[in-house]
Amino acid sequence: MNAALGTAGVTLGLAASVLGAVTLGEGLRRRDPRFLRAGRRYVWLLLAGAVLATVAMQSALVGHDFSLRYVADNNSRQTPLLFTIAGMWSALEGSILLWALVLAGYLAVMVRHFRARAADPLVAWATLVSLVVAAFFFALMAGPADPFRLVEGRPPLDGTGPNPLLQNHPLVAFHPPMLYLGYVGFTVPFAFALASLVTGRMGEGWLVETRRWALFAWGFLTAGIVLGGWWSYEVLGWGGYWAWDPVENASLLPWLTATAYLHSVVVQERRGMLRVWNLSLLVATFSLTILGTFLTRSGVLDSVHAFSESAVGPALLGFFAVVLAASIGLIAWRGDLLRSPGAIDAPVSREGAFLANNVAFGAFAFVVLLGTVFPLVVEAVNGDRLSVGGPYFQRMTLPIGLTLLFLMAVAPALPWRRAGGEVLHRRLLWPAWAGVAAVVVAVVTGVRGPGPLLGFGLGTFAAGTALRSLGLAVAAARRDGTGLWRALAGRSSGGMVVHLGVILVAVAFAAGSGDGERRQLRLQPGQSAFVQGHRFTYLGVAAQQLPNRRATVARVRVDGGKVYEPALSQFPFATQAIGTPSVRAGLFEDVYLTLVAVPSGGSGEVVIGVTVAPLVTWIWLGGGVVVVGTALAAWPRGRARRGRAGTGTGADDDESAGAPPAQSEPPFPALVGGEHPPGGKAGP
Amino acid sequence: MSATRRRATWGAMLVVLAVALAVGGREPSGPRSVEEQVHAVASRVRCPTCRGLSAAVSDAPAAEAIRDEVGRRLGEGQSEEEIVDYLVASYGTDIVLAPDPVGAGLLVWVLPVVVGTSVVAGIGIVLARRRGRRVRPTEEDRDLVARARAGGESG
Numbered sequence: 001m002n003a004a005l006g007t008a009g010v011t012l013g014l015a016a017s018v019l020g021a022v023t024l025g026e027g028l029r030r031r032d033p034r035f036l037r038a039g040r041r042y043v044w045l046l047l048a049g050a051v052l053a054t055v056a057m058q059s060a061l062v063g064h065d066f067s068l069r070y071v072a073d074n075n076s077r078q079t080p081l082l083f084t085i086a087g088m089w090s091a092l093e094g095s096i097l098l099w100a101l102v103l104a105g106y107l108a109v110m111v112r113h114f115r116a117r118a119a120d121p122l123v124a125w126a127t128l129v130s131l132v133v134a135a136f137f138f139a140l141m142a143g144p145a146d147p148f149r150l151v152e153g154r155p156p157l158d159g160t161g162p163n164p165l166l167q168n169h170p171l172v173a174f175h176p177p178m179l180y181l182g183y184v185g186f187t188v189p190f191a192f193a194l195a196s197l198v199t200g201r202m203g204e205g206w207l208v209e210t211r212r213w214a215l216f217a218w219g220f221l222t223a224g225i226v227l228g229g230w231w232s233y234e235v236l237g238w239g240g241y242w243a244w245d246p247v248e249n250a251s252l253l254p255w256l257t258a259t260a261y262l263h264s265v266v267v268q269e270r271r272g273m274l275r276v277w278n279l280s281l282l283v284a285t286f287s288l289t290i291l292g293t294f295l296t297r298s299g300v301l302d303s304v305h306a307f308s309e310s311a312v313g314p315a316l317l318g319f320f321a322v323v324l325a326a327s328i329g330l331i332a333w334r335g336d337l338l339r340s341p342g343a344i345d346a347p348v349s350r351e352g353a354f355l356a357n358n359v360a361f362g363a364f365a366f367v368v369l370l371g372t373v374f375p376l377v378v379e380a381v382n383g384d385r386l387s388v389g390g391p392y393f394q395r396m397t398l399p400i401g402l403t404l405l406f407l408m409a410v411a412p413a414l415p416w417r418r419a420g421g422e423v424l425h426r427r428l429l430w431p432a433w434a435g436v437a438a439v440v441v442a443v444v445t446g447v448r449g450p451g452p453l454l455g456f457g458l459g460t461f462a463a464g465t466a467l468r469s470l471g472l473a474v475a476a477a478r479r480d481g482t483g484l485w486r487a488l489a490g491r492s493s494g495g496m497v498v499h500l501g502v503i504l505v506a507v508a509f510a511a512g513s514g515d516g517e518r519r520q521l522r523l524q525p526g527q528s529a530f531v532q533g534h535r536f537t538y539l540g541v542a543a544q545q546l547p548n549r550r551a552t553v554a555r556v557r558v559d560g561g562k563v564y565e566p567a568l569s570q571f572p573f574a575t576q577a578i579g580t581p582s583v584r585a586g587l588f589e590d591v592y593l594t595l596v597a598v599p600s601g602g603s604g605e606v607v608i609g610v611t612v613a614p615l616v617t618w619i620w621l622g623g624g625v626v627v628v629g630t631a632l633a634a635w636p637r638g639r640a641r642r643g644r645a646g647t648g649t650g651a652d653d654d655e656s657a658g659a660p661p662a663q664s665e666p667p668f669p670a671l672v673g674g675e676h677p678p679g680g681k682a683g684p
Numbered sequence: 685m686s687a688t689r690r691r692a693t694w695g696a697m698l699v700v701l702a703v704a705l706a707v708g709g710r711e712p713s714g715p716r717s718v719e720e721q722v723h724a725v726a727s728r729v730r731c732p733t734c735r736g737l738s739a740a741v742s743d744a745p746a747a748e749a750i751r752d753e754v755g756r757r758l759g760e761g762q763s764e765e766e767i768v769d770y771l772v773a774s775y776g777t778d779i780v781l782a783p784d785p786v787g788a789g790l791l792v793w794v795l796p797v798v799v800g801t802s803v804v805a806g807i808g809i810v811l812a813r814r815r816g817r818r819v820r821p822t823e824e825d826r827d828l829v830a831r832a833r834a835g836g837e838s839g
Contacts, residue, residue, distance in 0.1 A: 238741040245736030301735075344811055355807065363800045374792045375778070381788075387730050388792060389781035390738055396796060425690045432694075436701050443708035450709045457701070518723070518741065579743065596743045609743055 002065050006056030006148035013049030013100060014138035016042045021131040024124050033119035040111045040118050040127050043104075046134055050097075050104035054088070057097055057147060061087050067155040070094060070147050076161035078548045078572070083167035089176040090162040092297050092312065093147035098177065099293075100137045102184040107134060110188050110213075122206060125195035126188075133187055136319050144311035164571040164578045167548055169235045175227040179251060182221025183289040186254065189214040190286035193279050197330040202275060211265055212634055214282070218258045219630030225251050226623030237579040237594045239611030240514045241619065244393040246301050249372040250292030253365055257285040260361035267354045270416060273344070276331060277358065283327040284365075290320045300376060346418045353411035360403045367396045402454050405506055408499055409435065409462035412469050431464025455510020459503045466496040466503070494633025501625030508618035513590075516613025520596060525604050532612040534591060535559050541598060541606065548572075551580070554595045554606050558584055566595040566608065590616040718758060725754045725764050729771050729779045738781060 020042025027035025059065070061084050066072040074087045074094065088094040107130050114123045141147060166172050189210040196206045228251065229241035242248060261281035264274050295301060298313025344351050371388040378384050413427035438460035439453050447453060470493055477487030487493060521529045523538035530536070539555040549569040557563050564582040571578060584591040594609035716724075726740035731747035739750040750771065757767045771779050783789030 237743060238737055240741060243736040248736075347811075359800075359803060359807065362803070363796065366799060367796045370792060370795060378788045384788060385776060385778040386783045386789060387778045387781050388783060389730060389736060391728060392782040392792065395782070421687060421690060425693075429693065432697060436697055436704070439701060439704045439708075443704045448708050449711045450705070453705060453708055515727075515741075519719075520743075594743060 002056045002060035002063070003068055003148045003150055006053045006060070006068075007146075009049045009051070009053030009056060010138055010141045010146075010148070011049070012052065013046050013104065014135060014142050016045035016049055017131045017135035017138055020046065021128050021135060024128040024131070028121060028124055028128070031121075036119045036121075036124045039124065040115075042131070043107045043111045043127070046131070047104040047108045049138070050101045053097055053141070053147070054101050057088055057094060058085065061085065064159070065155075066157070066159050067150055068147075069149045069151045072151055072156055072159040074159070074162050076159040076548075076572070079161050079167060080547055082170060082173055083162055083548070086166070086173040086176075087162050089180075090166045090172075093141070093145045093149075095176070095180075095297070096137060096140050096145045097147050098180055099184060100134065100141065102177075102180045103130075103134050103137060103187060106184060106188055107131070122192070122195050122199050122201055125198050126191040126206075129191035129194045130187055133191070136315075140312065140315060144315060160573040161548065161571065164549070164569070164574045165235060167571070168569070168578060168580060169231060171227055171231040171234065175224060175231050178220050178227055179224030182217050182219075182224050183251075183254065183292075185213060185217025185220060186258065186282070186285050186289060189217075189282050193282040194327065194330060197279065197327075197334050200334060202334070207265060207268060207278070211262075214258060214261060214265075215630060215634045218255070218262060219627055219634070221251070221255050221258065222626050222630070223623065225255060226620065226626075230620055230623075233592075233616070234581065234583070237581045237609070239516055239518060239581075239592045239594075239609070239613060241616070242514055244371075244390045246372050247296045249368050249393075250288075250295050253292060253368055253372075254285045254288040256361050256365040256368065257281050257288060260358045260365075261285060263354050263361075264358045267351045271351055273351065274355075274358075276335070279327075279331055281358075283324070283331075287320055287323050287327070288365075288369075290316060290323060294320060295372065348414065348419045348424075350411065350414045350416045353407055353414050357404065357407050357411065360400055360407065364397060364400045364404075367400070368393065371396070398451055401506065401509070402451075402458060405455070405458035405462055405503075408503070409458055409465050412465050412496065412499070427468070428465070431461050431468060434464040435459075435461030452510045452512065455507060459507040459510065463500060463503050466499040469493070469496045489632050489635040491633045494629050494631070494635070497629030497632055498626050499629075501622045501627075501629055504618045504622030504625060508615040508622065511615045513613050513615045513619065516590075516592070516611045516616075519610045521608045521610055522605050523608060531610045534610075534612065536593075536608065536610060538606060538608065539563065549578075552595070552598045554598075554608060556582075556593055556608060558591055558593075564591075564593050566593040568595045568598060585617050587617055589614050718755060721758050721764070722751055722755045725758075725767050726751050728768060728781060729775075730781055732775055732779065 020039050023035055023042065024039035027033070027039055057070075060068050060071045061075050062081070064071070064075060064077055066075075070091065070093050071087075074090045075084055079087065089098045107127075110130065111118070111127060114120075114126075117123045161167060192206045192210045196202055225248075228248065232243070232248075233239075233241040258281075261278060264281065265278055267274050268278050294313060294316035298316060299310070300313060344355065346352060371392055374388050375386055378386060409431060410428065413424070413431075415423060435457045439457035442453055442456045447456070470488070473487040473493050474484060477483060488497070517532050519531045521531070521536060521538075523529060523536070525538060525540045528535055528537040535558070537557040537560070539557060542553045542555065544551040544553055544567070546569075549571045551567045551569040553565045553567045555563050555565055562584070564584060566582040567580040568577045569580060579594050579596075582593045584593075590611075590613050592609075592611040592613065594611075596607040596609045599606055723740050726747070727738050729739050729750065731737045731739045731742035731744055731750070733744050733746040734742050737744075737747070739747040741747075753771075754767055757770065762770075768780065777783075783792060785793045
C-alpha cells in the first residue's frame with residue numbers, strides 16, 4: 001500500500017515535471033502565452049506527487065512497514081518516533097525524496113510569486129529549467145535510487161534501525177532539512193540566471209528579484225552547516241565540530257560561492273559591473289550542491305572505484321557535467337551582452353573591496369574543492385593513495401580567512417568609487433584602535449602566536465566597523481523618529497548583523513576552539529584528577545536501558561559541583577559501542593567529557609576523555625546571530641522604511657543604512673548599455 | 685584634521701601593533717611536554733579507522749595505538765620526522781593528513797598559489813587597461829540615464 005502510493009507519487013512527480021517542461025518549451029517555441037500559463041500549472045501536480053511520496057514514506061516509517069527495503073534498513077520497532085521520522089533522511093534514497101520535496105515546495109512558491117508574469121519568457125524559461133532539475137531528481141527515484149523498492153521475499157519482522165549515530169541526538173531531525181532548504185533553494189536563482197542568458201535579458205531586474213531567494217537559501221545553508229557542526233560536537237565525541245571531512249566540505253563549498261555572490265551582486269546593482277562573474281557564481285553554487293551530493297552519496301569517498309557500483313553516482317556526475325557544460329556554453333554565447341559597462345575607478349573603494357572579497361572567497365572555495373577532490377583525482381590517475389585533511393586546510397585557509405576579516409573591517413567604511421584619506425580616517429580610526437587594543441590585551445593576558453593575535457585584532461576591528469554602521473543607522477532613525485526596527489531591518493543593517501555573527505565564529509576559530517586541551521583520565525571510583533585547573537571526580541557507573549539502546553553511564557563530578565554523565569551505548573545490530581559526550585558549556589570555555597572505556601575484568605577503572613576548549617559556545621551564538629541578521633537583511637525594504645524618498649539622510653555616508661542604492665551619486669555607469677527595456681525580446 | 689596629523693595617528697597605531705606582535709607573535713618555544721609532542725605528531729596523521737579525524741583527537745582504539753607508539757618512540761629519542769616516516773612505512777602514504785610536497789603531493793600546495801597569483805595579476809591588468817580607455821559620457825548617454833532614472837523610480 002505504502003509502496004504503491006509512494007511509487008504513484010514519484011511517477012506523478014516525474015510525469016508532471018517532464019510534461020511541464022515540454023509544455024513550456026512548446027509555448028516558448030510558438031510564443032504562445034496559453035502554453036506558458038498551462039505549463040506552470042504542472043508545478044502543482046509536481047508538488048502533489050512529492051507530497052504523496054513523502055506521506056507514503058512517513059506512513060511506512062511510522063507504521064514500521066518493513067516490506068519496504070528502505071524502511072527495513074533504516075527503521076526498527078524500537079526506534080523512537082523522532083528518529084523514525086528523521087529516518088527519511090538517514091540514507092540515500094530518502095534523502096533524494098527530501099530533496100525532491102523541498103524542490104517541489106520552492107517551485108510552488110516560485111510560480112505563485114511570479115504568477116502575474118507567467119507569460120513572460122524569462123519566467124517561463126526559469127520555470128522550465130527548474131522543472132528539468134526536478135525531473136532529474138524524480139528520475140533518480142524512479143530508477144536507481146527508488147525509496148519504495150520492496151524487500152525480496154517475506155518482509156522481516158523487525159528492521160535494523162537507522163545508523164546508531166543518526167538516532168543519538170535530536171539535532172538529526174533539524175540539521176539535514178535545514179541544509180537541504182539551503183542547497184535546493186539555490187535552484188531558483190540558478191534557474192533565473194540561465195533564463196536570463198537564454199532570453200538575452202541581462203538587465204538587473206531578474207537579479208534583484210532572485211537576490212532575496214539566494215539570501216534565504218544562504219541563511220538556511222548557514223543554519224544547516226552550524227547545526228551540522230553542533231550535531232558533530234554533541235554526538236561524535238572527539239571534542240571538535242569541524243574535521244574538514246569531505247562531507248562537511250561539500251556543504252561549505254556552495255556556502256563560499258554563495259557568500260561571494262551575495263557581496264558581488266551589490267556591485268552589479270550599484271555599478272552594473274561583474275555580470276559574468278555573478279552569473280558564474282550562481283552557476284558554481286548550484287553545480288557545487290550537485291557535486292557535493294555526488295561526493296557524499298555515491299560512495300566515491302571510500303574508493304574511487306566504488307562509485308559506479310550503483311547508478312546513482314554516474315547519474316549525479318553526469319548531471320553535474322551537463323549543468324556545467326550548458327551554463328558555460330550559455331555564458332560564452334552571450335558574452336557580448338555581458339560585457340560590463342562600468343570600470344573600477346580606484347582600488348581603494350567599496351567596489352574594489354567587493355572585488356577583493358570575491359577573489360578571497362574564490363580562493364577559499366578553490367582550496368577546499370582542490371583539497372577535497374585531490375585524493376580522488378590522484379587515485380584515479382595513478383592509483384596512489386594520499387589524504388588531504390585538517391592540517392592542509394588549516395594552513396591554506398588561515399591567510400585567506402585573515403584577509404577576509406581585514407576586508408570585513410575596512411570595506412563597510414569605504415565609499416563607492418573612490419576613498420579620500422579624510423573619510424577613511426574618520427570612519428576607521430576608532431574601530432582600528434579597538435583592534436589594536438584587543439591585540440595588546442591578548443598579548444598581556446598571555447595569548448601567543450600570529451594566528452590567534454591577528455584573529456582577535458582583526459575580529460575586533462571588524463566588529464568595530466559593523467557596530468559603527470549599526471550605530472549610525474540607529475542614530476539616523478532616531479533623528480528621523482522612525483524607530484529602532486526601521487534602523488535594523490534592511491540589507492545594510494542586516495548585513496552588519498551577519499558580519500557580527502561571522503566575527504563571533506571567526507574569533508572562536510582563532511582561539512582554537514576546535515582543538516582544545518585533551519586528556520584521557522584513568523580513574524577508580526572516588527578518585528580525582530585535574531585538567532587545566534578543573535577537578536574531575538569519578539563517582540561510578542550506572543546501567544540504563546533505553547527503548548533503542550543499552551547505555552553505560554559514568555558519573556563524573558566537575559569542580560566539586562554538578563555531576564556530568566558521559567555514556568557508551570550499545571545499539572542492536574551495531575558492532576561498536578557509540579559514545580555520548582556530556583558537555584559543560586560556558587560562555588568562555590567548554591568542558592567536554594566522554595566515556596572511553598567502561599570498567600572491565602574486575603578493576604573498577606574507567607577511562608574518561610576530557611577536552612577543555614575555549615569559546616565553543618561562540619560558534620553556536622554566532623550562527624544564531626547570522627540567522628537573525630539574514631532575516632533582517634531579507635526583510636522587504638518597503639515594510640521597513642517609509643518609502644524610497646524619505647531616507648536619504650546619510651549625506652556624508654552612503655553607508656548609512658537607510659540610503660536606497662544609488663541616491664547619493666549618479667547611477668550613470670549602471671544604466672548605460674546592456675539594459676534591455678522590461679518585457680524586451682523574447683527567446684532566441 | 686591635517687593630513688600630517690592623520691598620518692602621525694596611524695603611524696603611532698602601527699608602532700603599537702608592531703610592538704605587540706613582536707612580543708606575542710612568536711609561537712611559544714622551549715621544551716615541550718611529552719604530551720604536547722605526542723599531540724603534535726598524532727595531529728599530522730589520520731586515525732586509520734575513522735574518516736577525516738586525526739589520530740590526536742579520536743578515541744578509537746587504532747588512534748590510541750598510534751598515540752602510544754608515538755609516545756614510546758619519542759621516549760626512545762626519535763625525532764618527529766622519523767616517527768612520521770615510520771608511520772608512513774607501516775600504514776601507507778595516505779596516513780599523513782597533509783601530503784608531502786613531492787610528486788603529485790606538490791600540486792595540492794602549489795596550485796592554489798599559482799592560480800591565486802595569476803587571478804590577482806589578471807584582474808590588475810584588466811582594471812589597469814579599462815581605466816586607461818575610459819570615455820567621457822556624451823549628451824546622449826546622460827539623456828539615457830535621466831530617462832532610465834525616471835523610469836526606475838517607479839519600479
